[in-house]
Amino acid sequence: MSHYEKPAELYAGLRLHQNENTGGCSPRVLAALAAMRADQVGYYPPYAAASEACARHFGVDPDRLMLINGLDEGIMAISMMLLRQTPGAPAPEAIVPEPAFEIFGYDTNVAGGRCVRVMPARDFQFPLDDVLAAVTPATRVVFLTNPNNPTGVSMSLDAVRTIARRVPAGAVVLVDEAYAEFAVTTFIPDLPAFPNVVVGRTFSKAYGLAGLRIGCLIGSPDALDRIRPAVPVYSVNIAAVVAVEAALQDPDHVTAYLREVAESKRLLYAACDRLDLKYWRSDANFVLVAVGDRVKSFIAGAEARGIYLRDRSCEPGCEGCLRITTGLVRHTQQCIQVLEEVLCGAA
Ligand SMILES: Cc1ncc(COP(=O)(O)O)c(C=O)c1O
Structure with a gap:
């Protein structure tokens, strides 16, 4: 079992704790999977067509895109290639503006690097000056997420440009755009001018392919070549390859989901305003809500009613906060009803 799972969570209940797509993938994906042939499953997967389809989708040349087994794999590969310690040398450093996707710190530790955490600014505005002050000659990776998880707050593309200009030669700035479809802005058009920046994308969120594990890294061929050795040759499986091509042929499915999320x-x-709960306006498919010191009982109360929420109260700046996935409207309505019940019960 991974560090994300609890046994009771598997498929029972409404999963609003992992920012997944609560509506699932396009029916075209299911049809494409059902039409797979035995020989396709029997052979190692070919990647050219899916890579080209993804490159076309993101408006980049295929040599600037690398398919990965979910963005998690890309983050681990970046960490393993850039944050490994060489005996006698100071530990390579990764800068992580908090609160952050916890995998950045986790993978930095696995690789043997040193995680330099930058504390949040007021209302989670991006702490650009503090990030710049954290840059040292040992900086090898800066992990940015836009819009950020768990806050849903976006950072400016100008801040990314400033950081990319300040990091030492050889360092990579990762812009994790796991939630970019919900936000619209992306650093991808800037990439040709910033060969030290790599953008990470996933098909787990807006496209609803989390169970199949597929994403991509986009950047200069040189930057991708430095990361590639840590990505197993056939890490993306044939079902994910087939699925991503089908998903990209159904943009209406994504558009409809983006409308539901909005x-x-x-x-x-509106429910938080009624219930007098603080929240942060989110550019992603989730909302961070502050419920104060009742956060644990709140989450337990929702879980008892079949809804899983994510406790983020231990993250810097997120004291008393939980995170709620905002997917299909009917699921959000169910969640709001439970929030009201739990809150009235706790009052
Ligand atoms: C910021 C961020 N990056 C990456 C991921 C992982 O994406 P994938 O499912 O493609 O591994 C997540 C998943 O929650 C995330 O929140």
Whole structure:
């Protein structure tokens, strides 16, 4: 079992704790999977067509894109290639602006690097000056997420440019755009001017392919070549290859889901206003909500009613906070009803 899972969570109940797509993938993906042939499964997977489809989708040349087994694999590969310690040398450093996706710190530790955490600024505005002050000659990676998880707050592309200009030669700035479809902005058009920046994308969120594990890294061929040795040759399986091509042929499915997410956030903000709960406006498919010191009982109360929420109260700047996935409107309505019940019960 991974560090994400609890046994009871598997598929029972409404999963609003991992920012997944609560509506699932396009029916075209299911049809493509059902139409797979035995020989496709029997052979190692070919990647050219799927890579080209993804490159076309993101508007880049295929040599600037590398398929990966979910963005998690890309983050681990970057860590293993850039943050490994060489005997006698100071530990390579990764800068992580907090609160952050916990895997950045986890993978930095696995690789043997030193995680330099930058504390949050007021209302989670991006702490650019503090990030720049954290840059040292030992900086090898800066992990940025736009929009950020767990806050949903975006950073400016200008801040990314400034950081990319300041890091030492050989360092890589990762812009993790796991939630970019919900936010619209992306650093991808800037990449040709910033060969030390790599953008990470995933098909787990807006496209609903989390169970199949597929994403990509986009950047200069040189930057990708430095990361590639830590990505197993056939790490993306044939079902994910087939699925991503089908998913990209159904943009309406994504557009409809983005509409649901926008409406879900509007409903959740209104509910928080009614219930007098602080929240942060999110550019992603989740909302961080502050419920104070009742956070554990809140989450337990929701879980008892079949809804899983994510406790983020131990993350820097997130004291008393939980994170709620905002997917299909009907799921958000269910969640709001439970929040109201739990809150009234706790009052
Ligand atoms: C910021 C961020 N990056 C990466 C991932 C992992 O994406 P994938 O499912 O493609 O491994 C997540 C998943 O929650 C995430 O929140």
